[in-house]
Amino acid sequence: MTLVSDAEAIVRAGIAAVDPRVAVPKNLARKGATLRVGARTLPVARGEGIHLVAVGKAAGEMVDAAAAALGDFASAIAVTPRGSPASRTGIRTLFGDHPVPGTGSFRAGRELREFVARAAPNDLTLFLISGGGSAVAEAPAGRLVPEDIARTTELLLGSGAPIGAMNSIRRHLSSIKGGRLAAAAGTLRFATLALSDVVGDAPEDIASGPTVPDPSSFGDALEAAREFGLVDRLPPAVLRHLSEGERGKEPETPKPGDPRFRGAPFVLIGSNRSALAAASVAARARGYATEVIRRPIVGETHPAGVRFARRLLAVRPSQPRALLAGGETTVVLGPRPGRGGRNQEFALSAARTIAGRNALVLSAGTDGIDGPTDAAGGWVDGGTWSRGSVLGLDLTGALVRHASYDALARLGSLLITGPTGTNVSDLHVGLLEPSFSPNTEGSTTPDAAPSSRRRRS
Secondary structure: OOHHHHHHHHHHHHHHOOOHHHHHHHHEEEEOOEEEEOOEEEEOOOOOOEEEEEEOOOHHHHHHHHHHHHOOOOEEEEEEEOOOOOOOOOOOEEEEOOOOOOHHHHHHHHHHHHHHHOOOOOOEEEEEEOOOHHHHOOOEOOOOOHHHHHHHHHHHHOOOOOHHHHHHHHHOOEOOOOOHHHHOOOOOOEEEEEEOOOOOOOHHHHHHOOOOOOOOOHHHHHHHHHHOOOOOOOOHHHHHHHHHHHOOOOOOOOOOOOHHHOOOOEEEEEOHHHHHHHHHHHHHHOOOEEEEOOOOEOOEHHHHHHHHHHHHHOOOOOOOEEEEEEEOOEOOOOOOOOOOOHHHHHHHHHOOOOOOOOEEEEEEEOOOOOOOOOOOEEEEEOOHHHHHHHOOOOHHHHHHOOOHHHHHHHHOOEEOOOOOOOOOOEEEEEEEOOOOOOOOOOOOOOOOOOOOOOOOO
């Protein structure tokens, strides 16, 4: 075994723990005239249909798992990003765009509203929601047009705003987010199973909460735009829509306490914490003394990667050490950014700190997609910084330009899994052999030569 293979195995164990094919059947079962959704039991009488609506990066796997658990259902539809797994059982799948909504996303948003509206009053709609749903299905609110939404999304993604602030804006520009998809259904009987890709697992932030009430207001959305310097950059129609909404001239999203959502189960079937717990078990099984950082890692990616590496090296271990964490960092992009993603940048940011050490840092998105690239993330070890110099790579410049993909590709340090069919944010794995002393300042003086590829007994 090597540090590289161990780190990859630890990440894959975390991803496997939130596989919809496992998580959905644990939380959904039909027996006679009853349907169990999580801990709740719902009646489904003869003649009352069940409709399946899956949205997000895990939609294909989730809708297939739900169909298998039910055995019989009236109709179903799934919406997932291009490149993510479609339904393997023939359920109609639409492909939207990610991370910026495009033509496919707006078509999917229209069709979702039409689909849910066709449910009869006594039917039950089961929503299967996962991360990525904010972009792959969209329907503009009011007089907004698709171009307004797309441009606003681009600005939000490059603003450094946390997901809660971003979604307070996105929910108020949409006719399906913030509970509006469920509210558009022809029946008030519905339930939601969700895989969370957001820190804190707030239901309203998972795919921007299409089936739950929205605790934020138009005023909150405007305040978020001001805080992150977006007011003067938003499309005029978007700023006008938000301002009119604050003045009560546009309808608000459904709010907590809305009777339409009373008694509608919302069940979280998987999260970053679930994946992190499974990754921890896998690390211990491989002989690592394992520490799990309980607080999610958020904030700017580069300093977060450096801090993670320093914490990894802050303990002199007597046996191989693993440091595990989850979360979702942010990258504030410059005017002409290079290719990369937050996980690739997180890993590359750790390279100088662990230089010369028998250590490795791997960071990966559990969905298998890191930014607009084909990689899930990347890894660095104690020799990465020196190998970069030999290859003539300017790794410092790559970090400044947010061009981690090309640098890690040259180093042979990309992690490519392909779309995984699930999505619970990011996993960070740090591994350290016991032959090295701690190095919290990035010294390159080793106790012995680094060998992250060395086989361990």
